[in-house]
Structures are given as structure tokens and as C-alpha cells.
Amino acid sequence: MDDLRAAAASAEDARILDALRAGDEKAFLALVQSLNGPMLRVASLYVSSRGVAEEAVQEAWVGVLSGLPRFEGRSSLRRWIFGILANCAKSRGVREARSTPFSDMGPRDDEDEPAVDPSRFLPPDHPRWPGHWSAPPTAWAEEQVLNKESLAVVEAAIAQLPMNQREVITLRDVLGWNSAEVCESLGLSEGNQRVLLHRARSKVRGVLEKHFGAGGGR
């Protein structure tokens, strides 16, 4: 199944590459339009302002265009483009960090923070239900989860995450990459990626829960 999908993807890549190499403007614009939202989001992981993120995306496209004749298609077109982008954005991020007294890359990874406040569980020495909920979550009014206000809460919660968690949840959940793609592009093991994803998702859920009212829905 994955092989089939990969084969289909590389056939699609080949079609796009042929069109780009032939100077097909429509194909180029279509590619730019399909990737530029995700690219801006990825660039924003590493730099502090929208303007600098845009510059990084522009610079990445310049790199893509100049590298196009030499691109051999060993990785997918998308992965290649995002690789170039990450390099552009990271080096801009480093320059920014040097020129500002305080690095604004968010909090450090906080390995010990529990996914859910331990006080919401009965203690381990509880005679009947050790480790079970004392304050269980209650169902959310689910139609509210996707409204504008809640999405803004999610966006802000992700922005507050430590860098490595923010990278993983952005690529996996926001952009919808699969775990193999994320592991490869961030240089993580599957297990490590899952740990970071777990912390990130748990925190975002916690923020949403607070948003909907302590203890759950209304």
C-alpha cells in the first residue's frame, strides 16, 4: 500500500518536474500555491516574524529553481523543497538569535511535565481504584472544537510549545505528514517522535479543556 502510494507520488513528481523543466508557468504557480501555506508555517517555526518567514520561503524557491536541473528525484519533490526551506529558515533564525539579546525560541523541553494533572487521579494506594480518574474528563460540545475561537486557542497553544514538540506537531498534525516523513526530515527515531508528539498533543488537549471550562464541556 505504501509502495503503491510512493509510486503514484513519484509519477506525479515526474510529471511536475517535466512541466517545470519545460518552463510551464501554470505548473509552477500551481506548485507554489499548493506549498506556500505549509512552507510559511514551517519557516515560522524557526524565525520570529512573518516577514522573515516570507523571506525564507522566497529564498527557498530561488534555491529550488536553481537546483531544479540537478534534482535527481531520489527523495520526493516535496521533501526536497522542504529540506531547502528548513535550511534557509534555520540560518535566518540563527542570524536573528545573534542579533537579539534574548533568544525567542520558546521554552525548553519539559520532560517531566505530566500529560494530565496527577491530582485528577486517585492515589496509587487507593484501596479500590488506584490510578483511576477522580476528576474524569467530560465530553466536549464537539461542534465547538472546530470553530474559529477554538482554532485560535489551538494555534496559540502550539506556539507556546517547546521547539522540538512544536516541530513534530506542526508537521504531523497541522500539515498531515506521516511519521516516516517527519522522522526523516527532523532526524528523529520513531519512538522519539512519538514521545514528542504525545507531549505536544497532550498539552494542546489540556489547553482546549481549560478553554471549554474546567473539567470538560458545558
Added chain:
Amino acid sequence: MTRRVPEELTCAEMVRLVTDFLEDALSLEDRTHFEQHLVFCKGCAAYVRQMRKTIEASSALKGEGLSAEAQAELLRLFKGTCK
């Protein structure tokens, strides 16, 4: 990293394992215990649903794209490169 999951999972353990469950990274045995717990525990069932909804919300985030001028600039660049 192998994790021994006892016969019956506590809710605290369910919360720790939820991502492994959603990512299909539990052994068949652990998965069975996880699913059995979900059947009788309303709190954990709600928790797992909330995690799924959280993921759905992340995937619904929209990003702005490049400005029209920036796109026009790229197109000029493309035309220049392909000469």
C-alpha cells in the same frame, strides 16, 4: 523501550499510552487491554475522543500563503530561470 502493561490498565496509564494507541504502536496484547478499558471507562473514552478532536483541530488550522506580490515575484524569477 518495552513497557510492561499489567492485565488491567489504570486511567493514569491509559493517558500515558494514548498516543501509542492512536499511532498503532501498541503490541496486540497491550492494544487489547487498552480497548477493554475503554469499553467500561467513560472518562477514558472521553479522553481518547478529546485527543482525536484535538488532532482534528490541529489539522483544521489554516495558514496564510504568500502575498500576491511575492507570488508574482516568484513567477518572474521562474521565467528568468527557464530562459
